[in-house]
Amino acid sequence: MSIRIGIDVGGTYTDAVLIRSGQVRQTGKVLTKPDQLLDTVLEALDSLNIASEISPKHEVESITVSTTLVTNAILQKQLPEVELILLPGSGMKLTSLSWPVPYHVLSGELDYRGRQIAALDKQELQDLTETIINKHLENKQKNEKTLAVVSGKFSHRNYILEQQLAAYLQKKISELSMALGSEWGQSNFYRRSLTAYLNLAAQDLFTDFRDGLIKAVRARGLQAPVKILKANGGMQPAENIRPVESIYSGPAASLLGTLAQSNPEHTYIVVDIGGTTTDIGLVLSGKPLLSSRGAHIGDFLTNVHSLAVQSIAVGGDSVVLPTEGEQAAVEGKENKNFSLASYRLGPAYCLGGSKPTTTDALRYLGLVDFGDYARAEEAMSLLLPEGKRETPYFREIAQNILDLMVEKIAEAIGILVKQWRDEPAYKVWQVLNPRADYKFPIKLSGGGAYGLAAALAQRMNATVTLTDHAMVVNAVGAAMAKPTFSWTLNLDTSLKRYRIEETGEQGEWRGSLRPHREVEQFLKTLASKQAKDMGLDEYRLEMEPFDYFPLIEGYRTVGQIVRGRVHLPPGAFQLQDYGPSS
Amino acid sequence: MKKTGIVFFPAFDWSLGETHPEREERLLYTQEQIFEEGVMDLPQIKQYSPAVANMQDVLRTQAVFPSPKHHELDAHLIAVGCSLVLGKALMAQEITNGFVLVRPPGHHSATVVWGNRGFCTLNNEAILANYLRTYYGVKKIAIIDTDVHHGDGTQDIFYYDPNVLCISIHQDGRTLYPGTGFCEEKGGPNSWGTIVNIPLSPGTGDEGFLYALEKWALPAVEEFKPDIIINSAGQDNHFTDPLASMNVTARGYGKITEMIRPDLAVLEGGYSIQGALPYVNLAILLALAGEDYSRVKEPQKISRRVLHGEPVRSYIDNLHKYFQQIKPNWRYVQGQSKHLPAGKWVSVEKEIFYDTEMFREQRQDLIRECQHCGGTVFINTRNQATMEKAMLVKIPFEACPACEQAGYDLVEHYKKSAQTLLLQNQLHNQVLFWEKSKEVNLFASEN
Known part of the structure; x- marks a missing residue:
C-alpha cells in the first residue's frame, strides 16, 4: 500500500500527516507564518520523517495541500487590479447589485438562449482600447502586468461576444493577460464576472506558490503528484486547478477528515472546533452537503462550489472579555457579564497565555485535562468584579461560558439543517418527497473538543462522538480527499x-x-x-x-x-x- | 430592510401535454433570465422553497367533485402550497411583499371543480385569501386580476362574498376565452359592487391599461379599503402573446405592479414563453423589490396596431360611467319552499364550460339575502357529461346566527339524500363531506 501525505494550513497552526496503508503513521504541527506560506508548508512537510516510511512496497502516492494562500490574499485585498469589461445588455440595472471593483461597460447583448440581440460597438471598442493602452503603459513603468476580464450577460449560453471582444483587444495589446467570464459557465452574470476577476487576479500569486512547492517537493526526492484541496472538498492536481477554487479548503478538510474515519453510509453533523472558529458541516449518507450557492468571500460573491459549512467565530482560544471595557471589539453582547471575542491572543491562560479563554472555562470545570488548574481558576477570577472572586462564582461563570459556546454551535447547526431542508425545488417529485426530519448524530473534532461533548449532547439531545486524530483532522482530510x-x-x-x-x-x-x-x-x-x-x-x-x-x-x-x-x-x-x- | 419574498416553482416535470401551452418549457427562460440577472443575489430578495397544500385548505374554498381522489392534483397542490408559503411569510412579517412565480395557474378554477378549466384546476389566489382569513383573521382582501383572460373562477368563488373585492381587467370577453367578465357581473345580493369587471378592447396597450387602472380599478380599491391586496399577475396582455390580442409591454407590467402595490402577486397565464415571460416576470419582480425596471426590454417590437390616445381613454370612461349605473335584478325563490330554511333566497342559474376536457356543468346557486353577513350559499351542481350531481353548502366567514343555522339545516336535510354533499363552514374552519349519505374523512392522512 502506498503513502498519502496531507498538509493543512490553518490560521494558527499548520498540520501535517503521513498515512501509510490507511493508517496514520506520523503527525506534525508547526506555527503558520502568514506571510511565508510556502515556507510553512515545507516546514510542516519536513516535520514528517518520510524517508523512514518509504520502502519498495510503500511509495508516496500523493501530497495534498489545503492552503489559505488565495483566501488571505482576497480578504486582505492584496491582489492586483484587473480591468473588468462588462457586457450587461438590458435587464436589471447593473448598480442594483454592488460591485466591489470598478468596471467598463460596453454594448452588445445576448438573450437567455445565447442568441445575439445586439453586436459590439466599433466606436466603444476603440475608446476602450485607448483607455486600456494608457493603463498598460502606466503598469509597464511600475513593472506590472495588465490584466483584463471580459464578461457578458448570458455568456454561459454563448461565448461569441466575449471572444470577439477579447480577440480585438489582444490584437491591439499583445501583452494583455485576459480571461473570459464564460470560462466560469454558470449563472449568474454578476458572480461569473467576479469569479473570473478573482481567478485572474490570483493567478500569478498562486502559480508562484505552486511552482515553488513542486520544486521543493522534487528537491526532496519525492516524485509524487502534488495536489491542492478545493472548497468543494475535492482535490485536483496542482497543475490544473484554478486558483480561486482553492479558497475555503480548510473547512472542507475538517469535514473530509471526519469522513475518512466514518462509515461511508452514515449521516451526521461534523463539528470541528478550532482556535478561533468552529466549522459545522453536514454529511448525508457519506456525502458531504454542497452549498447551493457559490462561495461568498470578502466583498465578492462567486461561483466557486463549496461545501455547505457554517463557520462561527467561537473556538478554544477565543478570548473571553469581561463586559466592562473593550466593548467595541466584541461581537454581540451576551448579557452575562462576559462576551466572546472573535479573535485569539495567544494560547489559553491555563497554558501560559495572557487572557482568559474558553479553554480556561473548560479546564476549570474539569472537562479538559491539559493546562494548569490554578491558572484556569485565576482566569475565571479575572473575569469577575472584585468581591465576586470566589469559588461559586468561578463555577457559575465557567458554566456560563460553556453554555454560550454550546448555544452558538447549536444555533449554527440549526441554520445549516434548515438551509438543507429549505433548498429550492423546481420539480414536482422533489416537493412530493421532502427531506426527512433526521435526528443527526454529531461527530466532534478539534483540540479541546472533547470538553464540550457532554454539554453539546445534552443541548442537542443527540449522540456526540469524538473523531479520532482530532488534533490533525484537517490534515487527514487533505491526505484522504478524493478528486472531484x-x-x-x-x-x-x-x-x-x-x-x-x-x-x-x-x-x-x-x-x-x-x-x-x-x-x-x-x-x-x-x-x-x-x-x-x-x-x-x-x-x-x-x-x-x-x-x-x-x-x-x-x-x-x-x-x-x-x-x-x-x-x-x-x-x-x-x-x-x-x-x-x- | 424591506424584503420581497419569492417562491419559484416552474414544475419542470409537469405539463398538460407535450405541445400544450402549459408545458415544461413555460418558465424555463424565466428561470434563465431571473437567475442570470442575479435577482436572487439582491439583498432584499428572499427565496422560499415550495410546499404542498393540504386538502382542508383547498376544500374550505373549492368544492372538488365528485371527490378529490378523482383528480390529478399534485402539481396544482404545490402551486397552491407555494402561495400559502408566501402568505405565511407575509403575515409573519418576514417579507413586505412577494411573488408566487409558479405554474400551473388557477384563476379559471371556480367554486365547484369537476375538472380542469383554462389550464386551471385549483384556484391559488382564492385558497390563499381564505387561508389568510381563516388563520390570521384578515378581514378584507382585494384581488386584482391583470391576466388578459377574465378571472372568472376567482370571481365565481367570491361572487356572493362582500369582504373580497375582485377586480378583473381583461380583453373583452366577446373576443376571448372564457367569454365572460362584463360590467353587468357586479356581485350577489349581499355583495353587490364587490365584483368589478373592466373589459378592454383588443389592441389596448400600456396607455389604456394604465388609464383603466388609475381611473377605475385603483379608486375602487381605495374605497374598499382592503387589508391585503393580491395581484393575479397573468402576463398574456403582452404584445407577443399568441392566445390574446393586447399590446402591454414588459415595462408596462412593471408599472402596473408599481401602481397596484400588491402584498402578494401570483403568476397566472402568459404563453409567450420566449417573447414575454422572461422579461415580464423580471419587470414584476424588480418592481416588487423596489428596483429600477426601466432597462427591462423585450427584444421584439410591437407589430400589432395599438389603440391609444383619446379614443381608448373615452372608451374606458364611457364604460366606467355605464358600469356605475348598472342596477341588480334578482330572481327570488317564490313561496316558501319546504326544504329551504327561512329567509329570502335569491336564485342564480349558470352553465360552466370545461374547455380542457370539453364538458358542461349545470349549476343553481341559492343565496340567503342577509343584512348582517355574506349570507349562506347553497349550490346544486351537475356534471353534464357524467350526470353526477353534488351539493355545496357554504356558511360564510363572519356568518350571522340565522345564516349559520340555515347552513346546518340544509346539511341536516340533504346529507342523507345527496349523492355528494360538501359543507364549507368558513365561520368555524370546518369542512365536512358526505358521499352516498355517509360522512367521509378526506383528511385522514393529513395532520
Whole structure:
C-alpha cells in the first residue's frame, strides 16, 4: 500500500500527516507564518520523517495541500487590479447589485438562449482600447502586468461576444493577460464576472506558490503528484486547478477528515472546533452537503462550489472579555457579564497565555485535562468584579461560558439543517418527497473538543462522538480527499450548440434534435476523456438524471433543451478500520 | 430592510401535454433570465422553497367533485402550497411583499371543480385569501386580476362574498376565452359592487391599461379599503402573446405592479414563453423589490396596431360611467319552499364550460339575502357529461346566527339524500363531506 501525505494550513497552526496503508503513521504541527506560506508548508512537510516510511512496497502516492494562500490574499485585498469589461445588455440595472471593483461597460447583448440581440460597438471598442493602452503603459513603468476580464450577460449560453471582444483587444495589446467570464459557465452574470476577476487576479500569486512547492517537493526526492484541496472538498492536481477554487479548503478538510474515519453510509453533523472558529458541516449518507450557492468571500460573491459549512467565530482560544471595557471589539453582547471575542491572543491562560479563554472555562470545570488548574481558576477570577472572586462564582461563570459556546454551535447547526431542508425545488417529485426530519448524530473534532461533548449532547439531545486524530483532522482530510470534478451540460439542439459549464467549453451539436440516450453517452464520453487528461479517476463518474425540455414553436417540436450532469462527487478515502481503504 | 419574498416553482416535470401551452418549457427562460440577472443575489430578495397544500385548505374554498381522489392534483397542490408559503411569510412579517412565480395557474378554477378549466384546476389566489382569513383573521382582501383572460373562477368563488373585492381587467370577453367578465357581473345580493369587471378592447396597450387602472380599478380599491391586496399577475396582455390580442409591454407590467402595490402577486397565464415571460416576470419582480425596471426590454417590437390616445381613454370612461349605473335584478325563490330554511333566497342559474376536457356543468346557486353577513350559499351542481350531481353548502366567514343555522339545516336535510354533499363552514374552519349519505374523512392522512 502506498503513502498519502496531507498538509493543512490553518490560521494558527499548520498540520501535517503521513498515512501509510490507511493508517496514520506520523503527525506534525508547526506555527503558520502568514506571510511565508510556502515556507510553512515545507516546514510542516519536513516535520514528517518520510524517508523512514518509504520502502519498495510503500511509495508516496500523493501530497495534498489545503492552503489559505488565495483566501488571505482576497480578504486582505492584496491582489492586483484587473480591468473588468462588462457586457450587461438590458435587464436589471447593473448598480442594483454592488460591485466591489470598478468596471467598463460596453454594448452588445445576448438573450437567455445565447442568441445575439445586439453586436459590439466599433466606436466603444476603440475608446476602450485607448483607455486600456494608457493603463498598460502606466503598469509597464511600475513593472506590472495588465490584466483584463471580459464578461457578458448570458455568456454561459454563448461565448461569441466575449471572444470577439477579447480577440480585438489582444490584437491591439499583445501583452494583455485576459480571461473570459464564460470560462466560469454558470449563472449568474454578476458572480461569473467576479469569479473570473478573482481567478485572474490570483493567478500569478498562486502559480508562484505552486511552482515553488513542486520544486521543493522534487528537491526532496519525492516524485509524487502534488495536489491542492478545493472548497468543494475535492482535490485536483496542482497543475490544473484554478486558483480561486482553492479558497475555503480548510473547512472542507475538517469535514473530509471526519469522513475518512466514518462509515461511508452514515449521516451526521461534523463539528470541528478550532482556535478561533468552529466549522459545522453536514454529511448525508457519506456525502458531504454542497452549498447551493457559490462561495461568498470578502466583498465578492462567486461561483466557486463549496461545501455547505457554517463557520462561527467561537473556538478554544477565543478570548473571553469581561463586559466592562473593550466593548467595541466584541461581537454581540451576551448579557452575562462576559462576551466572546472573535479573535485569539495567544494560547489559553491555563497554558501560559495572557487572557482568559474558553479553554480556561473548560479546564476549570474539569472537562479538559491539559493546562494548569490554578491558572484556569485565576482566569475565571479575572473575569469577575472584585468581591465576586470566589469559588461559586468561578463555577457559575465557567458554566456560563460553556453554555454560550454550546448555544452558538447549536444555533449554527440549526441554520445549516434548515438551509438543507429549505433548498429550492423546481420539480414536482422533489416537493412530493421532502427531506426527512433526521435526528443527526454529531461527530466532534478539534483540540479541546472533547470538553464540550457532554454539554453539546445534552443541548442537542443527540449522540456526540469524538473523531479520532482530532488534533490533525484537517490534515487527514487533505491526505484522504478524493478528486472531484463535474461536467454540467447545457444543450440546445435547435440552435445546435452545447456548453459545459465548468470548463466553458462550447461546441456544435451534430446529433439529433431529440437526443435522449445519445446525449447521455455524449456527456459521459466527454467527461471520461477529460477526467483522464486531468489525472482524475474516471471510474467514479456519477450521472444525475437529465432534464429534457421539448422546444415548441406553434405546436411543433423544433428541438430540445437538455440539461445534464456527470460528476466525480467529493468524498474521502477511508482510513483502515473505518471501511475499505484506498 | 424591506424584503420581497419569492417562491419559484416552474414544475419542470409537469405539463398538460407535450405541445400544450402549459408545458415544461413555460418558465424555463424565466428561470434563465431571473437567475442570470442575479435577482436572487439582491439583498432584499428572499427565496422560499415550495410546499404542498393540504386538502382542508383547498376544500374550505373549492368544492372538488365528485371527490378529490378523482383528480390529478399534485402539481396544482404545490402551486397552491407555494402561495400559502408566501402568505405565511407575509403575515409573519418576514417579507413586505412577494411573488408566487409558479405554474400551473388557477384563476379559471371556480367554486365547484369537476375538472380542469383554462389550464386551471385549483384556484391559488382564492385558497390563499381564505387561508389568510381563516388563520390570521384578515378581514378584507382585494384581488386584482391583470391576466388578459377574465378571472372568472376567482370571481365565481367570491361572487356572493362582500369582504373580497375582485377586480378583473381583461380583453373583452366577446373576443376571448372564457367569454365572460362584463360590467353587468357586479356581485350577489349581499355583495353587490364587490365584483368589478373592466373589459378592454383588443389592441389596448400600456396607455389604456394604465388609464383603466388609475381611473377605475385603483379608486375602487381605495374605497374598499382592503387589508391585503393580491395581484393575479397573468402576463398574456403582452404584445407577443399568441392566445390574446393586447399590446402591454414588459415595462408596462412593471408599472402596473408599481401602481397596484400588491402584498402578494401570483403568476397566472402568459404563453409567450420566449417573447414575454422572461422579461415580464423580471419587470414584476424588480418592481416588487423596489428596483429600477426601466432597462427591462423585450427584444421584439410591437407589430400589432395599438389603440391609444383619446379614443381608448373615452372608451374606458364611457364604460366606467355605464358600469356605475348598472342596477341588480334578482330572481327570488317564490313561496316558501319546504326544504329551504327561512329567509329570502335569491336564485342564480349558470352553465360552466370545461374547455380542457370539453364538458358542461349545470349549476343553481341559492343565496340567503342577509343584512348582517355574506349570507349562506347553497349550490346544486351537475356534471353534464357524467350526470353526477353534488351539493355545496357554504356558511360564510363572519356568518350571522340565522345564516349559520340555515347552513346546518340544509346539511341536516340533504346529507342523507345527496349523492355528494360538501359543507364549507368558513365561520368555524370546518369542512365536512358526505358521499352516498355517509360522512367521509378526506383528511385522514393529513395532520
